[in-house]
Structures are given as C-alpha cells and as structure tokens.
Amino acid sequence: MAPRKTESHLVLVVGGASSGKSEVALQLASQGITNNAPRAFVATGERLDEEMAMKIARHRQSRSSDWSTAEVPLELAAWSKRYGQRYRTIVIDCLTMWLSNRWRHGSKEQEILQDGRTFLTALRVLEARTVIVSNELGMGLVPGEADSRRFREVAGALNRLVAKEADEAYFVVSGIPLRLK
Numbered sequence: 001m002a003p004r005k006t007e008s009h010l011v012l013v014v015g016g017a018s019s020g021k022s023e024v025a026l027q028l029a030s031q032g033i034t035n036n037a038p039r040a041f042v043a044t045g046e047r048l049d050e051e052m053a054m055k056i057a058r059h060r061q062s063r064s065s066d067w068s069t070a071e072v073p074l075e076l077a078a079w080s081k082r083y084g085q086r087y088r089t090i091v092i093d094c095l096t097m098w099l100s101n102r103w104r105h106g107s108k109e110q111e112i113l114q115d116g117r118t119f120l121t122a123l124r125v126l127e128a129r130t131v132i133v134s135n136e137l138g139m140g141l142v143p144g145e146a147d148s149r150r151f152r153e154v155a156g157a158l159n160r161l162v163a164k165e166a167d168e169a170y171f172v173v174s175g176i177p178l179r180l181k
Contacts, residue, residue, distance in 0.1 A: 008123060008128060010124070011025075011029075011168045013170045016173075019172045020172050021135075024170065025093060025133045037087075038089075039068065039090070040069075041063055041068070041069050041090075042076070044072060044076070044092070046071075046101060070083065073101045076098055077115060077119040081122050090123075095135075096135040099155055113158065137151075163180075
C-alpha cells in the first residue's frame, strides 16, 4: 500500500457467522468520534431472498438513525472514492458478502484481489475511521467442492490483505472481541 496522506484509521473485525461481528464493529466505530460527525454504514448484502431481507431489516434496526446507509453490493472502491470523503466514520459490513456477490457475478480471483487492493487504497485517502467486517472461513471443515475451496482461499487472501493494512484487528467469538493487533 501507498504511504498514508491523511488521518485514516482502519479497523478489521473478523469472526464466524452470527458471532456478533456487526455489533462489535458499531461499538468500535464509535470510539473517539463525536456524535455529530457524519457516519455511513455500507451494506454489501443483497435482498436475494426473504431470509436475507429479514437480516438486513434487523441490521438496520440495530443502528441509530444518525447512520446513513449505502447499499453497495459490488463497487466498494467506487463508493469510497465518490462518497467516502463525506464521512468521519464508515462501517463496511461485510467483505465476505462483497466477495460472494462478486463471485456470483463471475469475477475471477485475481480481479477480486486487485479490487480489494484498490478499495484499501481508496480508504486510506479518507479522513475517516473505517471498520471492515469479514467472516473467518478457515477454521471449519475443508469444503468438499473445488469452487467452495477456492472461495474460502480468496476470502482468506482478502482478510490477510485487510489485516496487513489495518491499524487494529479483532477476532470476535460469542460477541467478545479479542484484539489481534
């Protein structure tokens, strides 16, 4: 990554599915930020079915009304470049869902990883505290299908990119954040 030119602060929150990552991310996003500073919640999930629609509704209800919500399923770097400078706090939830969307739309592994790098570079020019939520997929069984194994590998590579660049990193277990960095 290029040297930072701003006061950006990047935080990674990883953990298993339904581990409490989003709640921890919102708590971490609020640290050191005044209440009147503009805040954005960047949601990567898409309403593809009723279950996902319900999850999106629950997430919206968990945030106070002073959060602006942007639904950005595919173009995180473009959103960051176009709108990111408006905010002092940004939560991106979640990187794994963004990867899933890109995967479903036919993006190749190297293209996804390059877009991840471009996204991180775009975040580093913002004067914002940005918290990125992602799933840790490498702690379970090895998937039986080759495509699932490749997805897991790309997810791990994305998490490593973000973790390396992050100023702070947390692993969430049962709602409890463990600071890694």
